[in-house]
Amino acid sequence: MNIYPSIICADPLNLEKELEILVENGVKTLHIDLMDGCFVPRYGFFPEILPIITQRFNLTFDVHCMVSNKELITNYLLELKNISNISLHLNDDINATCCLFDKIKSKRIKTTAVVDLYTPPELVSSITIGGYVDNIM
Numbered sequence: 724m725n726i727y728p729s730i731i732c733a734d735p736l737n738l739e740k741e742l743e744i745l746v747e748n749g750v751k752t753l754h755i756d757l758m759d760g761c762f763v764p765r766y767g768f769f770p771e772i773l774p775i776i777t778q779r780f781n782l783t784f785d786v787h788c789m790v791s792n793k794e795l796i797t798n799y800l801l802e803l804k805n806i807s808n809i810s811l812h813l814n815d816d817i818n819a820t821c822c823l824f825d826k827i828k829s830k831r832i833k834t835t836a837v838v839d840l841y842t843p844p845e846l847v848s849s850i851t852i853g854g855y856v857d858n859i860m
Contacts, residue, residue, distance in 0.1 A: 727754040727785045731767040738772075742780055752783045752807060759790040762812070770796065773803055783807035787837070787860075797823050801830055810835035810860055813842055813850070824855040833857040 730753055733741045745753070755773065758765045777784065784803075787810040790796045800806050809827050811820055813836050824834045835858040836850055850856050 725752065726750075727752045729754040729756060731756050733768075735768070738768075738776075739779070742776065742782075746780060746782065750782065752785055753780075754785045754787065756787045757790060757796060759792070759796070761791040763789045770799065773800075777803045777805050781805075786810065787835075788812070793820060793823055797827060801827070801832075806832055808833040808835055808858070810837050810858075812837040812839075813846060814839075817846060817850075821850065821853065821855045824850075828855075835860050 728745055728750055730738070730742070742753075753776075755776075756767055757770050757773075758767065759770075773784070773786075776782075783805045785808040786800055786806060788796050788800075789812065793811050797809065797811070800809055809832055811823060811834070813820060820836075824836075827834050834856045836847070836856040837860045838847055847859060851859065
């Protein structure tokens with residue numbers, strides 16, 4: 724079993740120290756929630772902190788994107804090192820989202836489709852059968 728602690732509630736004034744404690748205790752992967760302020764209110768750490776964390780710590784990162792412009796944030800994440808999984812919501816243009824999943828997977832990064840109670844079961848079935856995602860959240 725893998726446990727991916729989220730840094731969303733970490734103290735921003737002591738982030739480095741808190742991340743060092745996680746590393747000292749054997750954490751290998753962090754969960755990062757990215758919020759753009761449009762798709763959901765911007766809470767927690769801003770996307771701009773990711774390059775600093777990925778350069779400073781030898782960890783992998785599971786990134787949950789709660790953003791309106793999935794293509795922009797996906798391209799941003801693909802430039803960073805040690806991203807192990809990118810989660811995207813299935814809330815709009817499913818064909819564009821599947822193209823992004825393909826682009827992510829071409830970089831050998833795992834993909835997760837984020838669904839909600841209103842996501843049609845046929846849609847979930849089609850993206851899993853199509854091999855677009857590794858996980859459903």
